[in-house]
Amino acid sequence: MPELPEVEVTRRSFAEPITGAVIRQFQMGKPLRWPLGCSPAKLVGKQITSVRRRGKYLLIDLNQGLLLVHLGMSGSLRFAPQLGPLQTHDHMDMVTSQGTLRLHDPRRFGAVVYVPSEASPTVQKLLGHLGVEPLDDGFDPLDFYRALQTKKTAIKQVLLHGDLVVGVGNIYASEALFRAGIRPTLAAQKISKSRAQRLHQSIRDVLHHAVERGGSTLNDFTNAHGEQGQFQIEAMVYDRQGLPCRICKNKIKKMVQGQRATYYCSVCQKN
DNA sequence: AGGGTGACCTGTCGGC
DNA sequence: TGCCGACAGGTCACCC
Structure with missing residues (x-):
């Protein structure tokens, strides 16, 4: 499903409404491609400061650390003030002060990973080899x-x-x-x-x-x-x-x- | 080091 | 109708 345009369209559709929100609850479903990297409880209370994109990754910046989100082959995100009960294949549910962000991913090739900072080795491993952004001026x-x-x-x-x-x-x-x-x-x-x-x-x-x-x-x-x-x-x-x-x-x-x-x-x- | 292959997981569709 | 294999938008780990 998601190539760069889909990831960017997804980013634009929730970046503004979620910015400034404080995480109230965080829960994961079945295992995704990689483990979250911290206990879900650790994310409660953190504030979302911005949502960026690098390649096909979404970077959800927090006041402490950030979440890397990848939609894999079949992932999609929903963000709304209220979302109904969890459905089959909903594997991340993040309730915030401004709405709920939910990842639906039947094939589970997607990922949600917390890293304490952008200098973390995990960031280097996942993003370090990525080439230039095609829509940026740097694509010469x-x-x-x-x-x-x-x-x-x-x-x-x-x-x-x-x-x-x-x-x-x-x-x-x-x-x-x-x-x-x-x-x-x-x-x-x-x-x-x-x-x-x-x-x-x-x-x-x-x-x-x-x-x-x-x-x-x-x-x-x-x-x-x-x-x-x-x-x-x-x-x-x-x-x-x-x-x-x-x-x-x-x-x-x-x-x-x-x-x-x-x-x-x-x-x-x-x- | 670069290049090719398998693996991860679930759903859907076409053919028999 | 039912079963079985092929295939689906990604990408990392591993082999040579």
Whole structure:
């Protein structure tokens, strides 16, 4: 469910209303990817000072320490003044003075981790290797080209890997490569400077556009108010195998790279 | 060191 | 209808 746009849409939907709130109760359900890292009781009384994002992680800053939240493959957050009884797959419930934040995550690939400070080794382990933020000014086309020159791997895999640029998941990797006219299997180091610059722009465009449209609803994405996004309506290639390309009418193809599905148009996307 | 694979967990869908 | 395998938006640990 969540790539960068979905995580950012989620962040925007609850960052303001939760800022300044004091945690009144905190409880975890079944184990997630990693343990919380402290007793839930320790979080009671702490105040939320801001909500940031790094890649696909949400960083909930507290007056002491911070919570790292990852939505994994199937996670979603809700924030509301009042939420009903816990449902199956609700695995974090944080009652605050300004509303309740709840994580719903059927597959439990997500995580909620408390760290005492951003200098903690856990932060280094989880965030230390992450590449540049694609929507920030620090994402520079020439730097991007130079970095691609060092990678022999297929460009699709490089985008997914996250050490070069963060936040591009399986949907938006296919979409960005379609927009750039680049075949997903092409070795990253074979991409020319001008094509790398076009890909750089495509990544920014596709992610920016998806954030503006409220994220993908491929299955069931909702923001923290339970509202759906509408990106999937406009997907050019993702999950469209056998359907006509929206540009050239050739059939969209599907293949597998690194055990993940890749979609592309063999006419519009070239090696 | 970089690159490839398996593992984590649950739900859904298509085929027989 | 029921069972079984394949697959789903992520990413870390481990192998070579």
